[in-house]
Amino acid sequence: MVQTLPIAVLISGGGTTLKNLLERQSKGELAIDTRLVVSSRSTAGGLQFAREAGIPTIVLPRRRFGSDQAFSQAIFAACDVHQVQWVVMGGFLCHVLIPESFRGRVINIHPSLVPAFSGKGFYGLRVHQAALEYGVQVSGCTVHLVDDEYDHGPILLQKTCEVLPDDTAETLQRRVFALECDALPEVLQAIAEDRLQSTDHARRFHLLQTKKRQIH
Secondary structure (H helix, E strand, O other), rough: OOOOOEEEEEOOOOHHHHHHHHHHHHOOOOOEEEEEEEOOOOOOOOOOOOOOOOOOEEEHHHHOOOOOOHHHHHHHHHHHHHHHHHEEEEOOOOOOOOOOOHHHOOOEOOOOOOOOOOOOOOOOHHHHHHHHOOOOOOEEEEEEEEEOOOOOOOOEEEEEOOOOOOHHHHHHHHHHHHHHHHHHHHHHHHHHOOOEOOHHHHHOOOEEEEEEEOOO
């Protein structure tokens, strides 16, 4: 049985990940209820997507808080107010500490095959430029559970694409983002359908497959 998943989305910039999720939701392809969007920047373009969709927003600049702990508490307190079950980091560039009440219920999408080209300072075009400079022939994206470290935590799903000889950071970014647009909804839908399962005690997970169907 599919249950609509109450989520919050954390953003820092243009909100392309948020836009993709809202489009999938509106088409009946994704069983989510986006109840809150939290931005670390008042100028984040993604806030407009939320407002147009009638989703509550809150802006919490990191500089207002004396510590990561205080910053994180403010974020997750807002999630509690809106009765959020899962938190999605979609281009959120600030470090957060996950409270015990949300352990195992925060996911992130990163534009590389973690652990490659990940961690503090690896975001946006920097990730793809680093991949090109290293000379990798395959890149992709990673959806993972979030812990208290940057781009760290159990991997839920990875998708790959070839790195072409004439790629620039911009062309590779576009191709990887196309993968992200499928990967994150796939994981969220699996969670909504209770198809996310741990395979052992070594932090490994897999998604049980099901036939695609419309969400009503």
